[in-house]
Amino acid sequence: CHRIKADIYRMDSLPPVETHAVFDSLHFLNGESVIHLFRKFPLGAALSYDVKINDSVVTRARNNWAEEIVIPATGEVVIWASTENRAELKLILQAGYHYYIRCGMKYGIMVGRPKLEIVEPSVAKAEIEAIQQTAPDPDTEP
Incomplete structure (x- = not known):
């Protein structure tokens, strides 16, 4: 006869798992995450805006940009x-994962x-x- 003893725990909700992410072992070893930001659509082509992570500006979203x-x-x-x-996304960053975020524009009252x-x-x-194929080559620009 064998006796098995176990503790069973119940979790009301599981932590969210990012399904739209790709794993990379090099960034995992460095304890980093990679966020890919891009904007293709021509709506609001003249308008750009700052993209922030928490309270720090990390880049500026422009048309045809990655x-x-x-x-x-x-x-x-x-x-x-x-x-x-204001538009926002909450992510739970895990080491070694790549996250892809499309930056776009919606119609607004005065501004997009x-x-x-x-x-x-x-x-x-x-x-x-x-985007990279249609971007102008900096070596050929006047």
């Missing part, structure tokens, strides 16, 4: 932007409103590649 931000994986962060209205959305990696990579 940028990669490497930051320490510190748990929950708020990525936000504002013009006449920022729009931030998490995107599936395969879709995001295709959009980022299209």
Whole structure:
């Protein structure tokens, strides 16, 4: 006969798992997360806005633009932007993961409103590649 003793715990809610993320062992070893920000759509092409993580400005979203931000994986962060209205995303950063966020614009009363959305990696990579193909080459510009 064998006797098994166990403790059973109940969790009312599981911590959210980022389903739209790609794992990278190099950044995992460094304790970093990578956030890919991009903006393709021409709506509000003349309007750009600051993108902030918590309270720090990390970049400026422009039309036909893509940028990669490497930051320490510190748990929950708020990525936000504002013009006449504020848009925000809450992410739980895990070491070694890549997160893809599309920056866009929505119609507003006086000015366009920022729009931030998490995107599936395969879709995001295709959009980022299209942005890089249409971006002017800095060596050929006058």
